[in-house]
Amino acid sequence: MTSTNQKASSGIQQDRLWQRLMDLASIGATKKGGVNREALTPEDNAARQLVQGWAEARGFTTHIDDIGNLFFRREGTDPDADPVVTGSHIDSQPTGGKFDGAYGVMAGLEALEACEDLGIVTKRPLEFVAWFNEEGGRFQPATMGSGVYAGSMDFEKMLDVVDREGVRVRDDLPASLVATAGAKPRAFGSPIAAYIEAHIEQGPRLEIEKKTIGVVTDIQGCRWFSVEVLGEEAHAGTTPNAARKDALKASLAMIHEIQELMDDPSDILRFTVGRMDVEPNSPNTVPARVYFTIDFRHPKMKVLTEKGDKIEGICKRHAGDLPLTVTQTYSVPPTIFNKNVVGQVRKATEALDLPNLDMLSGALHDAKYMNDLAPSGMIFVPCERGLSHNEAESAEPSDLADGARVLVDALVALANQ
Amino acid sequence: MTSTNQKASSGIQQDRLWQRLMDLASIGATKKGGVNREALTPEDNAARQLVQGWAEARGFTTHIDDIGNLFFRREGTDPDADPVVTGSHIDSQPTGGKFDGAYGVMAGLEALEACEDLGIVTKRPLEFVAWFNEEGGRFQPATMGSGVYAGSMDFEKMLDVVDREGVRVRDDLPASLVATAGAKPRAFGSPIAAYIEAHIEQGPRLEIEKKTIGVVTDIQGCRWFSVEVLGEEAHAGTTPNAARKDALKASLAMIHEIQELMDDPSDILRFTVGRMDVEPNSPNTVPARVYFTIDFRHPKMKVLTEKGDKIEGICKRHAGDLPLTVTQTYSVPPTIFNKNVVGQVRKATEALDLPNLDMLSGALHDAKYMNDLAPSGMIFVPCERGLSHNEAESAEPSDLADGARVLVDALVALANQ
Numbered sequence: 001m002t003s004t005n006q007k008a009s010s011g012i013q014q015d016r017l018w019q020r021l022m023d024l025a026s027i028g029a030t031k032k033g034g035v036n037r038e039a040l041t042p043e044d045n046a047a048r049q050l051v052q053g054w055a056e057a058r059g060f061t062t063h064i065d066d067i068g069n070l071f072f073r074r075e076g077t078d079p080d081a082d083p084v085v086t087g088s089h090i091d092s093q094p095t096g097g098k099f100d101g102a103y104g105v106m107a108g109l110e111a112l113e114a115c116e117d118l119g120i121v122t123k124r125p126l127e128f129v130a131w132f133n134e135e136g137g138r139f140q141p142a143t144m145g146s147g148v149y150a151g152s153m154d155f156e157k158m159l160d161v162v163d164r165e166g167v168r169v170r171d172d173l174p175a176s177l178v179a180t181a182g183a184k185p186r187a188f189g190s191p192i193a194a195y196i197e198a199h200i201e202q203g204p205r206l207e208i209e210k211k212t213i214g215v216v217t218d219i220q221g222c223r224w225f226s227v228e229v230l231g232e233e234a235h236a237g238t239t240p241n242a243a244r245k246d247a248l249k250a251s252l253a254m255i256h257e258i259q260e261l262m263d264d265p266s267d268i269l270r271f272t273v274g275r276m277d278v279e280p281n282s283p284n285t286v287p288a289r290v291y292f293t294i295d296f297r298h299p300k301m302k303v304l305t306e307k308g309d310k311i312e313g314i315c316k317r318h319a320g321d322l323p324l325t326v327t328q329t330y331s332v333p334p335t336i337f338n339k340n341v342v343g344q345v346r347k348a349t350e351a352l353d354l355p356n357l358d359m360l361s362g363a364l365h366d367a368k369y370m371n372d373l374a375p376s377g378m379i380f381v382p383c384e385r386g387l388s389h390n391e392a393e394s395a396e397p398s399d400l401a402d403g404a405r406v407l408v409d410a411l412v413a414l415a416n417q
Numbered sequence: 418m419t420s421t422n423q424k425a426s427s428g429i430q431q432d433r434l435w436q437r438l439m440d441l442a443s444i445g446a447t448k449k450g451g452v453n454r455e456a457l458t459p460e461d462n463a464a465r466q467l468v469q470g471w472a473e474a475r476g477f478t479t480h481i482d483d484i485g486n487l488f489f490r491r492e493g494t495d496p497d498a499d500p501v502v503t504g505s506h507i508d509s510q511p512t513g514g515k516f517d518g519a520y521g522v523m524a525g526l527e528a529l530e531a532c533e534d535l536g537i538v539t540k541r542p543l544e545f546v547a548w549f550n551e552e553g554g555r556f557q558p559a560t561m562g563s564g565v566y567a568g569s570m571d572f573e574k575m576l577d578v579v580d581r582e583g584v585r586v587r588d589d590l591p592a593s594l595v596a597t598a599g600a601k602p603r604a605f606g607s608p609i610a611a612y613i614e615a616h617i618e619q620g621p622r623l624e625i626e627k628k629t630i631g632v633v634t635d636i637q638g639c640r641w642f643s644v645e646v647l648g649e650e651a652h653a654g655t656t657p658n659a660a661r662k663d664a665l666k667a668s669l670a671m672i673h674e675i676q677e678l679m680d681d682p683s684d685i686l687r688f689t690v691g692r693m694d695v696e697p698n699s700p701n702t703v704p705a706r707v708y709f710t711i712d713f714r715h716p717k718m719k720v721l722t723e724k725g726d727k728i729e730g731i732c733k734r735h736a737g738d739l740p741l742t743v744t745q746t747y748s749v750p751p752t753i754f755n756k757n758v759v760g761q762v763r764k765a766t767e768a769l770d771l772p773n774l775d776m777l778s779g780a781l782h783d784a785k786y787m788n789d790l791a792p793s794g795m796i797f798v799p800c801e802r803g804l805s806h807n808e809a810e811s812a813e814p815s816d817l818a819d820g821a822r823v824l825v826d827a828l829v830a831l832a833n834q
Binding site: 256 | 510511512517552553554557559618619620621637639641643649650651652653654655656657658659660663665666669672673676681684687689690691692693694695696697698699700701702703704705710712714778779780781802803804805806807808809
């Protein structure tokens with residue numbers, strides 16, 4: 001099969017892949033060169049339509065499930081065989097970049113087009129997928145589409161998730177489904193033979209170590225929390241400290257101690273307070289309500305459990321008599337990818353003679369949920385200064401093309417196993 | 418004169434004063450029983466119209482200056498004498514109460530009505546005033562109307578002040594001026610013989626010490642700062658601490674050290690971080706920008722100078738290489754009120770046999786700027802649990818009426834001096 005695989009990667013066209021990425025990035029483009037394309041917005045819907053148009057123009061068929069995960073299929077020789085799937089997502093952070101997610105979907109399209117161009121025949125069908133709402137900025141939790149598909153999240157519950165304005169997934173989903181009309185229905189959990197996701201690293205390691213391909217062996221686990229502290233509005237000039245119920249002061253004390261708990265000289269642990277809402281948010285009024293989030297990640301379950309379980313106690317101690325709610329909004333154990341899939345990615349990388357290293361994924365990806373359903377793996381390519389979730393996110397066209405070469409060779413190998 | 422003064426206070430009608438306060442509170446009323454009537458909003462304009470209607474129905478004449486300070490005048494026997502003025506403001510915090518400011522304006526109306534009802538004759542005219550934009554929640558700085566009237570703030574500069582949506586004072590002021598049509602023009606800085614402002618205490622002291630009247634001798638000084646820290650958006654799961662530029666983490670470290678600087682076991686110093694804006698405010702993105710405010714007050718200039726001057730240095734140290742802007746947005750030295758006015762307030766209080774104490778004002782008031790222009794003083798009445806800048810703000814009708822009794826007697830005494 002080696003010769004066929006080589007042939008597939010030789011069909012990857014760097015310029016076509018780059019142009020598709022730029023075209024996709026024009027939808028929801030921001031002034032600073034990034035993308036604002038949150039799930040179920042008109043921009044997200046338009047991007048989905050654009051990808052559908054490209055796929056169908058090459059004769060691939062579109063399939064969609066009830067939450068809007070979009071699958072584009074190139075048939076194999078065995079009509080009954082489960083497909084080998086690649087893909088990622090095209091929704092973005094509110095101030096996201098051009099490559100996070102979009103690269104995995106466009107690399108999937110490029111892989112199928114390369115096969116099509118070269119007349120590569122596979123036993124199993126090949127599919128690329130655009131998962132619904134991976135980012136979770138607007139509707140939490142993240143990775144909602146793949147989570148529901150894999151059965152790890154409840155479809156009905158997800159429909160009732162609301163954004164900051166009180167809009168439910170249920171309210172905006174119909175317009176999104178209508179945007180990709182003509183797609184064939186796909187049932188949640190329909191079997192997948194194997195899954196590979198290509199993605200920018202979103203961290204600095206490949207760039208620092210001058211490698212082109214990251215062979216991803218596992219994903220660190222993560223726990224998300226939201227904390228709400230209720231204080232009491234009072235005049236900033238007159239109210240003595242002893243009489244204050246300052247929700248912000250209490251919140252800052254909580255975060256200060258949690259930062260100490262999360263201190264890690266080895267710099268493996270990830271701890272972020274990314275969101276903080278203060279009410280009434282007036283300079284001369286003592287804050288009456290604070291809502292903040294905690295994003296905590298680590299490759300070891302033991303660390304996630306031990307440190308994560310201490311968060312609520314710390315918050316309680318600093319809240320004193322202020323009403324407090326600590327909610328774990330998301331919890332994902334570390335993922336170990338399938339040895340066969342990881343092996344095929346490594347084999348394709350080495351056959352193409354690309355500088356590579358085995359690595360952990362710091363970010364969560366849809367591949368996490370796919371790994372519960374099917375043997376899965378991931379391919380990382382470098383991004384500039386490791387920046388992601390940032391409008392300045394950038395990547396080299398040649399690295400992106402090399403990632404697609406590894407991807408298509410591994411996909412074809414898996415589809416003919 | 419003692420008998421005349423007694424006569425004036427005997428005209429105060431507790432029920433009329435209370436009803437006027439409740440009627441005024443219906444404009445911009447919030448579900449939680451408070452008021453949202455920020456400066457230059459339609460609600461603020463409607464409230465100004467309502468007060469004008471009440472005043473003119475009693476034969477008082479309305480005067481207005483170019484920034485919208487509204488004066489309501491009852492003539493005296495000497496047409497050339499400068500007026501004795503009382504008043505406060507009717508704009509509110511976004512989640513404010515029924516009494517902050519409104520009480521001083523309605524007590525002023527009640528004082529003039531009591532004189533009218535009883536046919537009290539004064540040498541000097543009596544006026545009550547509703548100052549423009551005292552709260553400063555929407556347009557900073559606070560006490561803008563009295564500051565401009567007294568010449569401490571520049572009118573043209575204030576016209577260019579913008580709210581959070583970018584609307585300038587200049588844009589919304591015309592609609593406010595039109596709302597109170599028919600008012601006679603008043604020049605900024607027109608002389609005032611004496612000024613007394615009645616206000617709820619906005620602190621707990623009178624209630625705790627079971628006193629009805631606070632004879633206010635001075636106002637603590639204050640310094641306001643805004644701090645902007647620029648970081649860099651990055652993925653919360655992948656970016657090592659060493660590679661992060663976390664604007665929120667840096668801000669929290671600044672605030673933590675400033676809190677230590679401001680620690681005051683005697684609980685006289687007031688330090689508040691009331692507003693904090695985080696961008697992009699997404700749970701899994703390292704914050705790229707944080708804006709927060711500092712409200713710092715103390716009765717001693719030395720403390721304001723020594724501690725306030727350390728704020729920027731602390732911020733710089735914790736900002737490291739993140740771009741930082743520390744701006745002092747407001748600075749007001751402590752105020753010492755006029756001995757004659759304070760004496761008249763104390764005398765009226767004692768003549769009415771009301772439990773009282775001399776006290777400091779923790780909050781800033783329009784009386785601060787009036788004190789630069791004319792001999793000034795203030796009268797405090799208790800409010801429940803000291804709560805203010807809070808929709809639950811509350812006060813006893815009998816305390817409010819007692820404050821108006823002291824006010825009218827002191828006003829008449831000053832108007833006949």
